[in-house]
Amino acid sequence: MHEMAEAAERLRVVVRLLSRRAQVDTAEEGPTRSEQAVLAWLDERGSMTLTALASAENIRLQSMGQTVDALERHGCVERSAHPTDRRQLLISITKDGRRMLQKGRDLRQARIVEAMETLLTAKERRTLVSSLELLERIVSWEGSRRQNRQARRVLEGPQ
């Protein structure tokens, strides 16, 4: 029991540090992390509404609106009218957006791949890969007690 509490603590810390590093590593260049996530969804899905994007990322509609606004200002996405429901707007990725997506992937992966290859043995790399599935399971778990105040996340998406 104590053992899992300690593991949870270490996980929390390392996640916070990794998260900050991811933020710092791509400053100045390429899309921000949340922009990157949106571009990846649009690249995979073709086009999505704001509501769908917000639900996919498990954030509020209004928060997603700000990210999409920024992407639109940079010419990475476009809004277009929904064919039948005039309340909805379909958001799609542009050619420039795809370029940004690739640039973001390259920038973000470079350091972490180098770290994995430099620091870990082949066996350790396998352990790490195995644990990814476990972390993904944990992060998509909704908890047993209270429901989130928000709609279910759709976690099977890209980034």
Add this chain to the structure above:
Amino acid sequence: MHEMAEAAERLRVVVRLLSRRAQVDTAEEGPTRSEQAVLAWLDERGSMTLTALASAENIRLQSMGQTVDALERHGCVERSAHPTDRRQLLISITKDGRRMLQKGRDLRQARIVEAMETLLTAKERRTLVSSLELLERIVSWEGSRRQNRQARRVLEGPQ
């Protein structure tokens, strides 16, 4: 080669989601995540200067100043004069600070421990624990190409 790029991508995504979950899970109650980290350092080390805290968390002195200011306003830490060097201020945790630290630990760990115990088998838990050491190694790696513009981090601390 491709395999590690994919692993890096998955790691990046899961870290971002875990990080947001950690943010959301403790809203409204207890210390914020960065306050929590500072309280944990002070609890372990007794007292530290602002510079030492900033270096420990690998953030700028000015950023740490803001976190410490907030903690001081809430009565969780105190500043006191350094015995010999009048430029330095020693920051230490108060009794209220220790209470907050414990509260934060309880709040933050509850969900993740429950997830680990509910979702993972004993073997999977061992895999996860093994991978923590690997992630810690990766996050403390400085990279081979360019040096960070910042001082080295001291990573062996608590949270």
Add this chain to the structure above:
DNA sequence: TATTGTTATACTCTATAACTATA
């Protein structure tokens, strides 16, 4: 001159509240 710290300002990512337009 180098080190420690403060103050001012800004950006990212998320939130809530109040609103409009359409179904």
Add this chain to the structure above:
DNA sequence: TATAGTTATAGAGTATAACAATA
């Protein structure tokens, strides 16, 4: 009345720049 989206505002967690005090 419910749903899709916008606008305004705020807080957490960083950052940089310019400064003052002390070593």
